[in-house]
Amino acid sequence: MGASAIREILKVVSRPGMVSLAGGIPSPQAFPMELMAELTASVLERHGETAFQYGTTEGYMPLREALVGYLHTLGIESTAEKINITSGSQGTLDGIAKILISPGDVIAVEAPTYLGALQSFNPYEPTYAQIETDADGVIPESMEEVIRKSRPKMVYLVPTFQNPTGRTIPLERRKQIAQIAIRTNTLVIEDDPYGQLRYEGEFISPIYPFAPDHVIYCGTMSKVFSPGLRVGFNLAPALLAEWMVKAKQGVDLHTSSFSQALAAEFLNGGHLARHIPKIIDLYKPRLNALVQAMEESLPDTYTWIKPDGGMFVWAEGPEDLDAVALYAVATQHYNVAYVPGTYFYAKPGSGKNTMRLNFTMADEATLKSAVGKLGEAIRTT
Amino acid sequence: MGASAIREILKVVSRPGMVSLAGGIPSPQAFPMELMAELTASVLERHGETAFQYGTTEGYMPLREALVGYLHTLGIESTAEKINITSGSQGTLDGIAKILISPGDVIAVEAPTYLGALQSFNPYEPTYAQIETDADGVIPESMEEVIRKSRPKMVYLVPTFQNPTGRTIPLERRKQIAQIAIRTNTLVIEDDPYGQLRYEGEFISPIYPFAPDHVIYCGTMSKVFSPGLRVGFNLAPALLAEWMVKAKQGVDLHTSSFSQALAAEFLNGGHLARHIPKIIDLYKPRLNALVQAMEESLPDTYTWIKPDGGMFVWAEGPEDLDAVALYAVATQHYNVAYVPGTYFYAKPGSGKNTMRLNFTMADEATLKSAVGKLGEAIRTT
Numbered sequence A, B: 001m002g003a004s005a006i007r008e009i010l011k012v013v014s015r016p017g018m019v020s021l022a023g024g025i026p027s028p029q030a031f032p033m034e035l036m037a038e039l040t041a042s043v044l045e046r047h048g049e050t051a052f053q054y055g056t057t058e059g060y061m062p063l064r065e066a067l068v069g070y071l072h073t074l075g076i077e078s079t080a081e082k083i084n085i086t087s088g089s090q091g092t093l094d095g096i097a098k099i100l101i102s103p104g105d106v107i108a109v110e111a112p113t114y115l116g117a118l119q120s121f122n123p124y125e126p127t128y129a130q131i132e133t134d135a136d137g138v139i140p141e142s143m144e145e146v147i148r149k150s151r152p153k154m155v156y157l158v159p160t161f162q163n164p165t166g167r168t169i170p171l172e173r174r175k176q177i178a179q180i181a182i183r184t185n186t187l188v189i190e191d192d193p194y195g196q197l198r199y200e201g202e203f204i205s206p207i208y209p210f211a212p213d214h215v216i217y218c219g220t221m222s223k224v225f226s227p228g229l230r231v232g233f234n235l236a237p238a239l240l241a242e243w244m245v246k247a248k249q250g251v252d253l254h255t256s257s258f259s260q261a262l263a264a265e266f267l268n269g270g271h272l273a274r275h276i277p278k279i280i281d282l283y284k285p286r287l288n289a290l291v292q293a294m295e296e297s298l299p300d301t302y303t304w305i306k307p308d309g310g311m312f313v314w315a316e317g318p319e320d321l322d323a324v325a326l327y328a329v330a331t332q333h334y335n336v337a338y339v340p341g342t343y344f345y346a347k348p349g350s351g352k353n354t355m356r357l358n359f360t361m362a363d364e365a366t367l368k369s370a371v372g373k374l375g376e377a378i379r380t381t
Helices: A005-013 A033-051 A061-073 A088-100 A115-124 A140-150 A171-184 A238-252 A257-268 A271-297 A323-333 A364-380 B005-013 B033-051 B061-073 B088-100 B115-124 B140-150 B171-183 B238-252 B257-268 B271-297 B323-333 B364-380
Strands: A083-086 A106-110 A127-131 A154-157 A188-191 A215-220 A232-235 A312-316 A354-358 B083-086 B106-110 B127-131 B154-157 B188-191 B215-220 B232-235 B312-316 B354-358
Touching: A033 A257, A033 A271, A033 B033, A061 A083, A061 A215, A061 A232, A061 A257, A083 A088, A083 A238, A088 A115, A088 A188, A088 A215, A088 A232, A088 A238, A088 B238, A106 A115, A106 A140, A115 B238, A127 A140, A140 A154, A140 A171, A171 A188, A232 A238, A238 B088, A238 B115, A238 B238, A257 A271, A257 B257, A271 A312, A271 A364, A323 A354, A323 A364, B033 B257, B033 B271, B061 B083, B061 B215, B061 B232, B061 B257, B083 B088, B083 B238, B088 B115, B088 B188, B088 B215, B088 B232, B088 B238, B106 B115, B106 B140, B127 B140, B140 B154, B140 B171, B171 B188, B232 B238, B257 B271, B271 B312, B271 B364, B323 B354, B323 B364
Parallel strands: A106 A127, A106 A154, A154 A188, A188 A215, B106 B127, B106 B154, B154 B188, B188 B215
Antiparallel strands: A083 A232, A215 A232, A312 A354, B083 B232, B215 B232, B312 B354
């Protein structure tokens, strides 16, 4: 399975004095802590023993029912019975991997792609095919070519505010991707953890409604409520959903009942709609501060596209940049950390001149100072 | 992976009017509900945002530290760093399966054994070798013979108040099992969910202390605190522990932080020692009532050994009994359910004349009435 490169990197990151742009997690300031006493009391009062008892593997019905309304706001029509709860999105990805991947199977992924997904897939020994991307994410023609050439078991995508690039696939391309999935009878995994974190521009429909028989939609409460509760969910074609539930039974029986009840109270209390603007108010100025600092402090040879949402900015240095070597200098001598972009590619050696910068975990002044130090590190190497 | 037989059976069990001896779960009356408001408030006050944030895959340190003291009461000396948290015991079993089982590998199990363990193992396509048991559980000579003949990847045991038989392996046999594990360099999985539920007799040491380099000890908060929180833990040889953590990263990143913080508060508040006697006061009369009703209502051709603890009584009918056929009659015409024992054998067709009766989910009067009906069902077939 191999150790996670990010995991190793984060060991350096926790060194005292380090300012980290390497994070991949939400700010605790984005959690609705002011509601938690009320929500936990509601769980005890309304759900009582049920919140502490074994539950069904499919998930806690009050949460599944609440998610019907949430998905409706995304343009996804569903029923509670079709929504299955998992232990974070990671739980969905593990379930998919467990039921579908045999050693040697091909999975098509974006170049670059989300590392955590590969960690879920890798124990089942797949191989990867990379789909080319541009500023608008996945290039449909490349996806179709990869499908025709390597007949992947599935295509894994993070279409909105992707991790690591922050890029969002526009509506027209989403429809094309759905058409390709249908035409080639290919399964698409649509992982959507960041969709609600939009700071600019208009909502774009998920791919799922355009090809519901060919897409597994993966959602999570981690970025809009609390990651520590480990509550994710998915919508999958019926047969796959059934097998994923059977697989999950052997993995953890079910997701924490208390976590599910708490998420249900959060949704049913109408708190989500009131809370998301607060998250945006926290993160949007941080994104702006990061990008402004990059404009001020990074050499002209560095380029990036400011994302409309999410948690990351992706930067490309000059072609001869070795961002792993720069990382060593930046962390050792300038106390600033990021994630070298090469780690996000399924194909080793790709993207050596790229880096992922996170803006959710530090305030504006810290971001400005961190990017300033990064600029210094770049100029000395 | 196959559907769970118990799962299918439980569909009938939930029919209105059914009295079920088929359950495998704790009574909600055994949860310390009177403490939950205090404990959740403590989590918010003392752990705050940490209880809602991502955590390390190994587990939440305050819980791991609290478990050092708990394990000490079992005669297991450990450090917090050696204890890893999983999403229920099931999470430990899945981790073991994921890192160790290749298709065709042999796993040695008790005959009969815990079905949920097989559900964790089955997706990885092992084969099973059955170890013979008697009234004292696993027969060491049979275990050694199975090891020599089939070189199993591991031996899976529930040594105390086993599910489904309720049997407990005596101390002397435990030492023999440890010696065999060491001598043959075989890994033993010691699953211990029921050890604290002792209604008679003296505490018996787990196998782990006798062969710590050859045993993975699996514990859980499910039977002594709350199963719905999905908090389990394990102690494993260092290399296996390391790989299990890596595997878990891809499965769910980590177990619910809130659940872990709640379990830590329960242990650190000294509640466990006060709460276990309450569970015993609830279950012990139920066990007594069940066994007394069996003596009164079941034919002389039925035999059983009253267990000293746990949640189950195992009954054997006459040799020609088909307990699956009887199940159909009992549920359809007498509204009483149990689990046919044959489902607990790795080797299909074994134990056709056996049944598992649960006593935690019904009060004494209900248990008496249910066994009376079961007796009627038996006499009509």
